[in-house]
Amino acid sequence: MDHKTRQTRIEPAEVVCVGEALWDLIAPEGIPLERAKLLRRVPGGGAVNTATALARLGVPSGLCAAVGDDALGRGLRDEVAAAGVDVSRLALGAARTGLMFAAIERGEARFLGYRQGDIEARALAAATPARWQTRVVHFTGIAPVRGAVGAVARAAASARREGCAVSVDANARPRMWPRAERAAGEPGAGVRGWFRLLGEADLVKCSVGDLDVLGTTARALRDRLRPEATLVVTDGARATLVLGPGGERSVAPRPVRPLDPTGAGDAFCAGMLASLVWQERAAWADATLMLRAVARGHDVARAWVRRKRG
Template sequence: MTFLVCGEALYDVFVGAPTPTGFALDARIGGSAFNVAVGMARLGMPAGLFAGVGTDALGDGLAAALAAEGVDPALLRRKALRTTLALVALGADGGARYSFYGENAADRALTEADLPPLDGVRALMFGCLSLLTEPTGSSYLALARRARALGPGRPLITLDPNIRPTVEPDMDVWRARVAAFAACADLVKLSAEDLSALHPGVDPAEAARAFLDSGVKLVALTRGGEGATIWGRFGEVRMPAPEVAVVDTVGAGDSFLAALIAALAADGRATPAGLAALDAPRARAALGFAVRAAALTCARRGADLPRRAEVGAGEGEA
């Protein structure tokens, strides 16, 4: 049964040193959903990507990279459109600022006619700019609602908003769409930046309680160098981040989510019922694995997510 990641596949274009005529640019395959799918595959999980991918040379490169990583290509929808570019400027701390160039691009062109059957799908994972870009965003929301309506035995549904104000600066638009997807979700993962953008000044524990009260079963909050926290029926579990020399933070949140789901799946907990019954020791084990995976990604250039042997065992892993 496949973990199906739904969202964009694009190229991160890093802005390098100035040259006499401009800037050096370094283009690398990426996109939040693309990264999560690759991260899942590298951790030994059966993963697929449901995304629009262009038929241009860049789209061919994305499809080839997915195949090389062992990500199931069956649900790629090839479109005779361009491939989105995300211009990445890095700060002194390795933090990334994004500008997106994706009008009329393939990842924004999925319609409800493109939606796949859910037979054999173990989990659906949604997030980032594909929540909003149309018609893709509405198509994904229809898929999430279809999965939620299946009842007992349905797929696990996860949400990682990955707020990108350069795609949509109006936070009310983001709030409405996040709320719509969260109404379907079993697991919601946010970064501290996401939470601050969506709900300025709101205490993280209060925000987590609101999600849990609405029917979400597990809430995860990443805090960069301060580690991460998860909430569930077991209460609250915190985990510090390992110390690493940060190259950049691109893909760190994607690595965290892929590793969290992979750890829960290895423990037999990556189901709606499994999350509902999760206890604190098992939550700590999964969280420990996830923060180590994210730290390894921060120590590398771009979204280069780790393999299971690299993450290894450590504090908090079952």
């Protein structure tokens, strides 16, 4: 069965996930990367993880990303498509397909990336479509690369004009954020463009770790969002903070012993979006609806971290 045949059987996407698409190369559990002899190759990246989790939940999902027009990129495209994800918005081009090496030790993940961050960001910006033709557009792991992130923010604004709900997972990578600019209080064009992207969102998810990378607090970040938007802040196994138009609430997840924590935040987003996707965009401001979505996110993330990928 070829790639084109597989795609004709996939339903039109109700949620399009925009961002990273790469290969995770995972060492056997408990073996550090320094001593690993064999690595498992698994599709990864925030957009891939979220789209795949949505497909498993029965929500038709799509992927908008950029990978290399090479064996690794085509292989990644085909494997994601085989998981039931619409890859018609995936661009094959000059950007080298990213690789992320990972080792899981005592339930903690260590990463080592081989990426072309600026090139990937610009290729992604070029891959965003003129029309989305979906219900929800979800942005994840968008790097604050000058020029590129501004184009992504404009794509988010276009999605809103089209009537789509917009969600953003901050998924901030420390090495991608210019700390010196933030410390000086003079953020560059890339950082300003990234906050413009957040300004288009109906829902923003970030972790406590993301807030540290961004050099801000939950309440300060909430103040940058649309009045009707909701900010969801996760903190591992601790309670999740929900800051929306109706005030602040917290939702505690059930305890879990993770086997593989990689991508748990992406699965959490998939659970929330699966709960919200069939609701009209205006309803996303409802506190009760959002709290139910967060609880669904916890359940999906819990199931995700308890399984082994392979």
